[in-house]
Amino acid sequence: MEDQGLIKKTVDEHGTEDLMVVLGTPDAESAGIFAETVTIGDPAFSGPLAGVQLGLPVYHVLEPEVKEAADPQVFEDEVSLMEISLDVEAISKEVRRFREKIKQE
């Protein structure tokens, strides 16, 4: 909820043009909830982004696009364990779904 407020504040201050959201959530379900929140709006209609359609590009930290852009050593030290333990494919699929949804709109 606090993150929603922070994202809204950042958008209010800097606009959406140069802004991207990188998620670190541990499963497809929560990744989907957060991806929906920063694209279509808070599905729970309870936070600062309820009814606010930001349409921000959103990625999960384990998606190939992010991995390729990251410093390999930092990725190894900080998130490689997540890559082993989490269902990267399911998470990526869920986040991509919302990315594609905003592209279509």
Added chain:
Amino acid sequence: MGYPVVQGASYILAHAPDLVQYGSKPRREIPKDPELLEKIQSSLRDFTAAKDYPPHQVFLGNREPEELWEMEQPWYENALQNSPRKGKWGEIFPEEEFYGWLKIADQFDLIHYTKEATEKIRAALSDHSLVEPEDLESLGEGDSEDQIKNFISQGALELYLKGDLIGCIRDGHDEDKNLTADILLENLSVKTTGFLAVKSLLENIDQKEEDIAFVINCGEEGVGDRYQRGAGNLAKAIAEMGGLENSTGADVKAFCNAPMHASVIAASLIDSGVFDHIVLVGGASMAKLGMKMQGHLENDMPIMEDVLAGTAVLFSKDDQVNPQIRLDTIGKHDVKMASSQQAILSALVDKPLQNNGLTIFDVDKYSSELHNPEITVPAGSGNVPHNNYRLIGSFAVKHGLLDVDELDEFEKKYGMPGFSPTQGHIASALPFLGFARERILKGEMTRTLFLGKGSLFLAKMTKTSDGMSFILEENSNSTQ
């Protein structure tokens, strides 16, 4: 003489559906939505449903944690039948009994019940094994309904039982924001549940109250006034209420990681010979009632965060019987370390094991943050213990000791399902301590690793994380 031992642990619950509206989240949301209070009230569980809820029966010690994996989910729709309210480690208290203890804990005449409610509470408490005659006396006779209404008109917070107004709690000071009725209700709830956990502990172990020299409170609430916010000493207040007359105490704060810090401090004070017996206590987090209610209401579930919880542990000098805390394998998250989950778990699990010539598989069970997933998943917070176990297993994958396809099996063997209410520090690893001690004493296990983490950023003072771990191991000097 070897490392200090764990002589016992207790876990209690207090069913508090009428206090859910005073949890932090409901208190903020109710004014925004005129229909919300009614929605909350119509989604509350009764005492039997809370008592028979499978994770609660595990928390109290009547079922083993792993049994939850075999039970059909959702657990709230597949409750056990006629479960006892008392378990091996403690019991679940109905709300009216909790209200009684709350009044007994109040030394400043803050809580007032009507005469009718007072009699009802007295009758409910009178046969309880923990009640002393002076406790029943301190309930008083109660106030007239007019007097209660008068207090409420002056700003006192209403107290309800099964939806009926039964009394109120008054502010502790005319101007002090730290002593308002809602904060004092939170603080008295911590004192009360902490006391109930300490008494349940002492009821179940063979150690005299007068032998306890020190109490460490690791609960999250900080008590205090305008000049020293959070600086008070709940440990000593709980020790006094629990009749630990030869004891003093102090509070240790580190958010959800406080139980780990407190355990290591307690064991170290004993190992250094300062004290022989120390009680660790953690009372409830009233602010967390209804914390994830929106996820529950959206999914047509009952409000799952309707219980307050408390825990207590007795640490003692080596008795050559009970399992010991290995003070040479403490894991800690240092300032220089990154705050990613990987960095934290490396500091708490991988490094201390490696430094002591142990592998991931030399630990029989890992007790991490044991939040009940049925509470957290619908609110988008994920299955916390499941994620932790997969991460711990991933170290073995990285070291070439395990195949990635074997992570599920690893979780089943070395982990457990979450069964603790989401009461912050309460869920942090210690709920398994009673089981671990028992299994090690029976020879079913050799060692358990307990690990906790703390979100220090919440206080806006630092962005670093926190974490600590310790190993509980069979007694190396055991004569049995």
